Amino acid sequence: MPTSQHQQMQDVAVVIPVFNEAEVLRAVLDDVCATFPLVIVVDDGSSDSSKDIARASEAVVLSHVLNRGQGAAIQTGLEWALRRSETSVVVTMDSDGQHACHDAVRLVDRIRLGDVDCVLGSRMLGSSGDGGATGMRRAMLRLAVRYTRFSTGLPVTDTHNGLRAFTRETASHMRLRHAEMAHASEILETLAVNRARIAEIPVSVSYSDYSRSKGQSSVNSVNIVVDLLMR
Amino acid sequence: MLLVQVLLIGSFVFVAFISLRHRTDDRSQALRVGVVVSVGALIATAVLFPGLVTSVANWVGVGRGADLVLYIVAVVVMYLVVNTHLRMRDIERSITELVRQQAIDAAERENTMVERRSREIKLDITEKEPGVNPAPRAG
Incomplete structure (x- = not known):
């Protein structure tokens, strides 16, 4: 059902990579589809009922027959979004319910001001705090931020937040090849290489027990660094 | 010839035979034959004249x-x-x-x-x- 908000968001494509999120996916998609007319779910070879849940929603569903990692799923979604000529803004969002739909709207509003090519959600900015991240997670995020600032020169405060908005042109520069979590750094590197103007805005992130259990363990940050160095 | 020399050279010939049996395109096949023949010559020399390898080793500092x-x-x-x-x-x-x-x-x-x-x-x-x-x- 097209709502007035749908009309305003006609040129926005929301890309949501999904891997085994059946538990929360329906609620997430209902919420996002109510705001955005084009929601692209990339099912990354889920073995649960995620794909059927996505198909039952109003989202467009692309399905990877094999699990290829979140970065690969985002890239697939971007490519589909860019095939549609009306798309002028692409938003990426996690599927585990940690991001709020109204924050996605704020990102779009921000990018529409026209002075930046990319808007990134940050857990570290402003009053939003880090949404109850545990100590270990906070330390790991800080480390990732320091490494990224050093390697890309971008003054970001949060590097692994899945909520982002890109202009069409910026999205078309993405060639994500790191299948696993290193794609977050890869996105920032692509932004740096293309001298994209970026802005960060504070977003709330709800770490439910569910998302925490799905999130990567801090040990994985070692793998991310090795992945990036080994290219 | 010592038994070990027979075994070593024999196994090399066996491996070389298998690797050359799967013919790909002409150029890489020619390259492979070259590599196999030269490595084979080296191995055969080393196996048949162990003293030679030792003197090379001494020369490079091993x-x-x-x-x-x-x-x-x-x-x-x-x-x-x-x-x-x-x-x-x-x-x-x-x-x-x-x-x-x-x-x-x-x-x-x-x-x-x-x-x-x-x-x-x-x-x-x-x-x-x-x-x-x-x-x-x-x-």
Whole structure:
């Protein structure tokens, strides 16, 4: 059902990579589809009922027959979004319910001001705090931020937040090849290489027990660094 | 000839035979024959004249010939591991590309089908509209 908000968001494509999120996916998609007319779910070879849940929603569903990692799923979604000529803004969002739909709207509003090519959600900015991240997670995020600032020169405060908005042109520069979590750094590197103007805005992130259990363990940050160095 | 020399040379010939049996394109096949023959000559020399390897080892600053061989093998293995890793990465990327293309193609097909169906439904409605309720047949 097209709502007035749908009309305003006609040129926005929301890309949501999904891997085994059946538990929360329906609620997430209902919420996002109510705001955005084009929601692209990339099912990354889920073995649960995620794909059927996505198909039952109003989202467009692309399905990877094999699990290829979140970065690969985002890239697939971007490519589909860019095939549609009306798309002028692409938003990426996690599927585990940690991001709020109204924050996605704020990102779009921000990018529409026209002075930046990319808007990134940050857990570290402003009053939003880090949404109850545990100590270990906070330390790991800080480390990732320091490494990224050093390697890309971008003054970001949060590097692994899945909520982002890109202009069409910026999205078309993405060639994500790191299948696993290193794609977050890869996105920032692509932004740096293309001298994209970026802005960060504070977003709330709800770490439910569910998302925490799905999130990567801090040990994985070692793998991310090795992945990036080994290219 | 010592038994160990027979065994070593014999196993090399066996491996060389297997690796050359799968013919690929002409150029890489020629290259492979070259590599196999020269490595084979080296191994045969080393196996038949162990003293030679030791003097080469001494010349480069290694005590025993066997140690030198071990170091060379270590380097070769490292090369193979890196090479295999890079090839696997390329294969992984190709698989991702395939999976992505398949996903996009499938969605595309579904999209056009949905469009066609909705067009047909619309056609149906406009055709039937004048006589939505056909008069009941007299029975």
